[in-house]
Amino acid sequence: MPETQRRPESRYGNRPTMKDVAARAGVGLKTVSRVVNGEPGVTPETERRVQEAIDALGFRRNDSARVLRKGSTASIGLVLEDLADPFYGPLSRAVEEVARAHGALLINGSSAEDPDREQELALALCARRVDGLVVIPAGDDHRYLEPEIKAGVATVFVDRPAGQIDADCVLSDNFGGAREGVTHLVSHGHRRIGFIGDMPRIHTAAERLRGYRAAMEDAGIPVEDAWMSLGATDPLRVRRAAEEMLSGPAPVTAIFSGNNRVTVTVIRVLAERARPVALVAFDDLELADLLQPGVTVVAQDAAALGRTAAERLFGQLDGTLITPERIELPTRLVTRGSGELPPAD
Amino acid sequence: MPETQRRPESRYGNRPTMKDVAARAGVGLKTVSRVVNGEPGVTPETERRVQEAIDALGFRRNDSARVLRKGSTASIGLVLEDLADPFYGPLSRAVEEVARAHGALLINGSSAEDPDREQELALALCARRVDGLVVIPAGDDHRYLEPEIKAGVATVFVDRPAGQIDADCVLSDNFGGAREGVTHLVSHGHRRIGFIGDMPRIHTAAERLRGYRAAMEDAGIPVEDAWMSLGATDPLRVRRAAEEMLSGPAPVTAIFSGNNRVTVTVIRVLAERARPVALVAFDDLELADLLQPGVTVVAQDAAALGRTAAERLFGQLDGTLITPERIELPTRLVTRGSGELPPAD
DNA sequence: CCCGCACTTGACAACGTTGTCCAGGCTCTA
DNA sequence: TAGAGCCTGGACAACGTTGTCAAGTGCGGG
Incomplete structure (x- = not known):
């Protein structure tokens, strides 16, 4: 009987198959399949023999083959x-x-x-x-x-x-959440409110920006370009953006932070400042309640x-x-x- | 030609196979396989025809079959x-x-x-x-x-x-880390140091406890049972444990916290207290540096x-x-x- | 003109499993 | 005791892919 094919290179030390189990238990292939899958139609005695062979050989069903045959993974x-x-x-x-x-x-x-x-x-x-x-x-x-x-x-x-x-x-609801957060700041008396967010090509960032604008418009506050930072969110750029909007003759008195990476940096910047600046952040943070002051957030679930x-x-x-x-x-x-x-x- | 088998129930709307691609391109099965896998030995013209058929049919290789054949996933x-x-x-x-x-x-x-x-x-x-x-x-x-x-x-x-x-x-190095952390507390003058950790059946918890004991022994401080809590780490139990070791006639002046879940609760408890209590925590926390005071930790990488x-x-x-x-x-x-x-x- | 060679291509088996179907043995009833 | 029906077990094909091997093609040199 000439071996026409060699077994393909495998990382597995040729694991036992149902065929091996069947041979050892002295039963047919399908009977092993039945035992493995708990299908009915096998006498307890046969089942025991098959189970023994499975344990002895350390057999485990090959799900790749199963998937191939069944069609669902x-x-x-x-x-x-x-x-x-x-x-x-x-x-x-x-x-x-x-x-x-x-x-x-x-x-x-x-x-x-x-x-x-x-x-x-x-x-x-x-x-x-x-x-x-x-x-x-x-x-x-x-x-x-x-x-x-x-x-x-x-x-x-x-x-x-x-x-x-x-x-x-x-x-x-990125739009609604941002709008609510900014409106919250407005309701506490703020008018010059900064927004630091991600690039607007990212949908969530764009929506949050839209929420910010809507809230400002609701309040009848014209937004100034200097109040918005819509670039990347690496710490350095965020820091610079925050520091810029906090200086000058008419600095912002509150910041709305567009995501958690931004928030972390903004908190650091604010912590260095003497004058308190209000902050509402999109996304919750662990330990946000233990900071001084606790961080008010728009939390997503x-x-x-x-x-x-x-x-x-x-x-x-x-x-x-x-x-x-x-x-x-x-x-x-x-x-x-x-x-x-x-x-x- | 009697259909002896029905195709098994599948969630997939019968995706095209290499056979389908081959039929459409008018080539053999193996040629498709070669194109799909970028194997050499296919003329550009044939390759183009095959590629066209692939795109037209939306073919994607079935990796389950591939795994079955090749043996490595x-x-x-x-x-x-x-x-x-x-x-x-x-x-x-x-x-x-x-x-x-x-x-x-x-x-x-x-x-x-x-x-x-x-x-x-x-x-x-x-x-x-x-x-x-x-x-x-x-x-x-x-x-x-x-x-x-x-x-x-x-x-x-x-x-x-x-x-x-x-x-x-x-x-x-849970043992070494805990030992170093506790020794750090000792070196700052503490002698009554509490340890709040997880159940010692968990290896990391046991090792950290061992580190605590070793550091105390190094310092020649006999450990009292009331200083240790080795139970579950749910907030309620941790809170009770922390409050107990902080009260009484000889309360601990420092706490070593055994993992990040414990730490969060301990920080809350300490924040409520007037008298400052030192804390070293196993595991780093985000924002740990922004708390008042910043949390000294034994950080794992x-x-x-x-x-x-x-x-x-x-x-x-x-x-x-x-x-x-x-x-x-x-x-x-x-x-x-x-x-x-x-x-x- | 024919042979050998390189190159392209396809037929076929096999991977390990499960669905189908049939055979044989058993029990139960008439 | 024969026939019908049930239950258990096994032979076999098929899932979609890849490795092997051989056939076919075209080309150049002797």
């Missing part, structure tokens, strides 16, 4: 922006919990804010035939996912909407974002949810002191 | 304790970076501190034939992984050692833990690293004020 993919960002921890955790409740595994990776990497990652997950995809977009063109979606991969976008395609997305997205995903898979929707979750203003400081004019 | 599994814990964000991120550099995907899940769930998750990952496993142990018996390791699954434990088996592990573990994992896979080793990474004492307060006797 019972796993979903999560593409997030940065695993190390504390905002995404609870979100990711919530997605995992829902997946687990549906018997699915979670595969995830970070795009590091790089659209190419997002695409590469999302498509790699599709190649693994995940049942669905939760994506926190880094890029703004997601047409590359169209064939996948058409082929049946459930897809939900979180935190930022999908670009160029019609898909489910779950967002925070990261866990709810993740949970809602994952549930919609499984809704799509069940066939219950068909029409793409855009869901906005409310934010919550948490007053802790920094946002209630009066203007120090 | 180019993915590694990470079992962590809680994705939402900020300590694990950077760790997980670092593992991902290394995996990415080796062209591997990361699949992860949380055990939620439940040993059964850890086992379930780790074995599920093995069933998917991950090439390797990075585990942050929840349980203390990992014999269940023996068949897997024997079968060639590279395995590295992080943060806590493996139980009952001989395996690679990468830890922080979570990213380095993850990076080292992942690199060892790939070392095992390369065949470079064979003998299991135990690696301890140093901690770093960061002084910020709270640990330098003198005893208020």
